[in-house]
Amino acid sequence: MVGKRTIRVLTVDDSRTMLGMLRKALEGAGYDVIQGEDGVNGLEVLQAANPPPDAIITDINMPRMDGFGLIEAVRKLDQFRHIPIIVLTTESDPEKKARARAAGATGWIIKPFSTDSLVAAIRRVTA
Amino acid sequence: MSGDMDDILQVFFQECEEQLLELERGLSALSDGDSGHETINAVFRAVHSIKGGAASFGLENLVRFAHVFESSLDGLRSGRIVPTHDIIKIFLKAMDVLSDLVAEARGGPSVDAGRIAESRSELEAVIGKDKEETGAATEDAAPQDFVPVPVSFEPVPVDFGFDDAFAAPAAEPLVVTFRPQAAMYERGDDARNILIGLADAAKAVPDGEIAVTCDTSDLPPFDELVPDRPYLSWRVVLPAEVSDESANAVFDWVSDVCEFTLSRGNDPQPQDDEAVTAGEDGAELKKTPEDGSPAPVPQVEIAAPPAVVASPPAPVPTAAPANNGNARSVRRPEQASIRVDLHRIDDLMDLVGELVIAQAAIESLCRRNDSTAQREMAESITSMKALTRDIQDAVMAVRAQPVRSVFQRMQRVVREASSMTHKDIVLTLEGEDTEVDRTLVEKLTDPLTHMLRNAVDHGIESAEDRLAAGKPAEGHILLSAGHRSGRILITIKDDGGGINRERVLAIAVKRGIVAPDAVLTDDEINNLIFAPGFSTAATVSDLSGRGVGMDVVKQAILGLGGRVTIHSVEGEGTTFCLSLPLTLAVLDGMLIVAGESTMVIPISSVVETMMINPADIYSLPDGSRMVSIRGNCMPLIPLGFKLGLSTSDKPSADAVILIVENESGARVALVVDKICDQAQVVIKSIEKNYRQIPGVSAATILGDGSVSLILDVPALIASAIRNIDTRSQNTRSGLAA
Known part of the structure; x- marks a missing residue:
């Protein structure tokens, strides 16, 4: 069990709209939210985070480093590779899912998401 | 929310x-x-x-x-x-x-x-x-x-309700076995998560308990154990009411890295491995007691919470409530906000810190009471003045925005205008990164839009005419921005036919804007296109039909404290230059006294200052005066008298002359009592606080707390020219307005 500590979620998206919605939904559900604005920044935030996040939610299509790149990078970092990573995607085609899986994503959420679906996904990996 | x-x-x-x-x-x-x-x-x-x-x-x-x-x-x-x-x-x-x-x-x-x-x-x-x-x-x-296809991420409650309502009564418990592969753990997932998912699926039905058994038979002796290798598999029995779909959904994310099976069979006590196979047979025995109570109940219960059940068939379940909620907010006036580079805020903060220190220094000097304190105080105040100016610059930098946003919008304007006029025109942008105050950026849109439409409509010739003139069929317009001595300079340059001065003059005469016998310089003719009521469009095109003339453009630019100049070469094109202040909030002004009142004249309009020489002044028959400065005659305006502040229009012997100029180059000499200072003043709208006063563009508050008027130089020039040059009064006022 994670115990009483608040569950911390890192969300990475280049859209401030999306970051805003993620923050609202997750904070509303009692999570502690930290955010990154693309893959590169997401990695920086991850490495600077104390405590480290319990889960990561990332967009796929981002400048500088995309979601796949971020996942691959996180999976290469020993102290973070166990963190569940959920991919946010508007594309529901199997090809994208397969790529996310191959990169090491734990799961995915299809945009637009509802607060319930988001929380269910986080619960699924952090409960 | x-x-x-x-x-x-x-x-x-x-x-x-x-x-x-x-x-x-x-x-x-x-x-x-x-x-x-x-x-x-x-x-x-x-x-x-x-x-x-x-x-x-x-x-x-x-x-x-x-x-x-x-x-x-x-x-x-x-x-x-x-x-x-x-x-x-x-x-x-x-x-x-x-x-x-x-x-x-x-x-x-x-x-x-x-x-x-x-x-x-x-x-x-x-x-x-x-x-x-x-x-x-x-x-x-x-x-x-x-x-959002709920199946993929909202596995449990939704699917369960939906499926169970329609599925045939699934009397037999659902048996799930799964064996995660190493790859599943490598993705940050865990068998625990799947167990919880299954438990959640079970919880959605009444009496939803799951029975879990872990198969540890593959587990090697401890010293042979490799920590990240998967050795365990699980067997979970869920209540009969749990649908296959909802159980499947639990495995949605891991279907490729976790072997799993679903089967139906009553298996109340799956303690040993035998139970898996025995399940089928055991079902016969256990079926009746299990069926007796729980099975019919869920059918009723499930129908009761329709909120959950309704979810899957609705086309856009998540968007719908958001949509309703936003119907109002969409119409809410947009909030003004800007994104600012963090460095600029940091710079500002540094300066404010220094200001606090400077203030403390002055305070301590105030308390001291010796001979040097006075001098040190003056020094402190001087450095504080520099600091204030830096802070002002820093704040302006925070408000500054590149003109890019407006410039790029112009691409569309040109695109639409050229497709409407069937011309092929390329707009090139330069200096989009030039920064100006954000209020100015916004207010530039309309004048620029109109000037570019004008350039497309009237500036660039048709493709045939261009080819005939030996130019490429494709027209070019250059829109550029840059800083020029504390102002921003925007140029719109086309490679069209240039202003046809004969035609412009003919039209101006026809419209009664100038007298038929008027003799005008090329520049004055060029400026006629800014005169109210002037339009050269032979046919009213879609573009010209918008009801805005170039005079409105000029008014808008003047309203921003700017100037417009035209340069045109027949056959080669026309260039419009807009010179604008960097900000609308602060102005560099010259403090002058006229009729015992201190007033501010924008420095940008002052050409030169000199002492008055009575020998250079000539009186005209209508009572007005001219002054000859190095051979150039211009109207002499006694400012105090003109504004009704003094009764005498006779300049005193020690009066000072300020030569001021409007954007079309017309000059007048203003007579003032004295020049006090040069200062940056904060512009306060007088229209908003009082009403419009002819000859006054705004007001400001001076260091001593007194209110001072900022003079509207172009208006003063216009009125002076009107008084003197009655012959082409309309032209002139049109030019100067």
Whole structure:
């Protein structure tokens, strides 16, 4: 069990709209939210985070480093590779899912998401 | 909650603006032949982002169009589509529609459905879809693509309710076995998560308990154990009411890295491995008691919470409530906010820190009472003055924005205007990074729009005329911005036919703007196009039909404290130069005294100052005076008398002359009692606080707390010229207004 500590979620998206919605939904559900604005920044935030996040939610299509790149990078970092990573995607085609899986994503959420679906996904990996 | 959503919606609209700029930039890079990976990705991402956000707010019109746009850009990204000139044109047009759809979502005018459909079918043609099919198919297909399919991420409650309501009574318990592979753990997942998922699935039904057994038979002796190798498998028995689908959903994410089986069979005590096979037989025995009570109950219970059950069939479950909630907020006036580089805020903070220190220094000097304190105090105040100026600059830097946003909007203006006039015109932008105060950026849009339309409509000739004149058929307009001695200079340069002065003069005479016998310089004729009521358009085109003349443009620029000048060479083109102050809030002024009142004259309009020499002054028969300065005669205005502050119009012997100039170069000499100082003054609107006063453009508060008027030099010049030169009064006032 994670115990009483608040569950911390890192969300990475280049859209401030999306970051805003993620923050609202997750904070509303009692999570502690930290955010990154693309893959590169997401990695920086991850490495600077104390405590480290319990889960990561990332967009796929981002400048500088995309979601796949971020996942691959996180999976290469020993102290973070166990963190569940959920991919946010508007594309529901199997090809994208397969790529996310191959990169090491734990799961995915299809945009637009509802607060319930988001929380269910986080619960699924952090409960 | 809804307040939060409103805020996020505002962020979304801001972001749309940014994405549209990004899109514009990317597409123009594409048309310049830059089809680099990053450019195409940026273009794609811009539309993709807008679509994603719009979907979250249930802005369906926007989503639907963005989807088609995105699909065609995806073709570009994957290399299926080559960005030819024609295709980029289609994209540009689609961008305009998209930008209008964003404006519509924001509460603006609704977009003509025909235009959307037209652009859409063009995009679909780009994708290479069959027309008949797309008409209906995309309509349905588009939104469905991003409808959150609850199955994939909201596995438990939704599916359960749905399936169970329709499924035949599943009397037998559901037996799930699963064995995670190493890859599942490598993805940050855990068997625990799956167990919890199954438990949740079970909890959704009454008496939903699960029975879990862990198979540890593969576990090696401890010293042989490799920590990240999977050795365990599980067997879970769920209540009969749990559907296969909801159990399957638990494995959705791991279907490729976790072996699992689902089967139906009563197995109340799966303690040993035998139970798996025994389940089938045991079912016969246990069926009756299990069936007796729980099975019928869920049928009733499930129907009761329809909120859960209703979810899957509804087309856009998440978007619908958001949509309703936002119906009002869309019409909310947009919040003014800007994004500021953090460094600028930091700089400002540093300066404020220094200001606090300087203030403390002055305070301590005040308490001291010795001979040097006075002098040190003066020094401190001087350095504080420098600091204040730095802070002012820093604040201005915070408010500064590159003119890019306005400039890029002009691409569209030119595009639309040139397609309307059937001309092929390329607009080149330069100096988009030039920064000006954000209020100024906004106010530039209208005048620039009109001037560019004018350049397309009247400046650039038709393709035939151009070819006949030995020019390329494609017209060019250059829009550039730059800083020039504390002001911003914007030039609009076309390579058209130039101003046809004969025709301009003829029209001006016809309209009664100038007298038939007027003798005007080339420059004055050029400036006639700014005269009210002047329009050279032989036929009223769509563009000129907008009811705005160049005079309105000039008024707008003057209202911003700017000047417009024209330079035109027949056959080679016309250049308009707009010179604007960097900010509308502060002005460099000369403090003068006239009629015992201290007033401010904008330094930008002062050409030179000199002591008065009575020998150079000539009286005219109408009582007004001229002054000859190095052989040039100009009207002499005794400022105090002119403004009604003093009764005598006779300049005193020690009076000072200020030569001031308006944007068309007309000069007058203002007589003032003395020049006090040069200072930056904060502009306060006098119209807002009192009413308009002719000859006064605004007011300010001076260091001693007194209110001082800022003079409207162009208006003073206009009135002086009107008094003297009655012959071409209309022309002149038209020029100067």
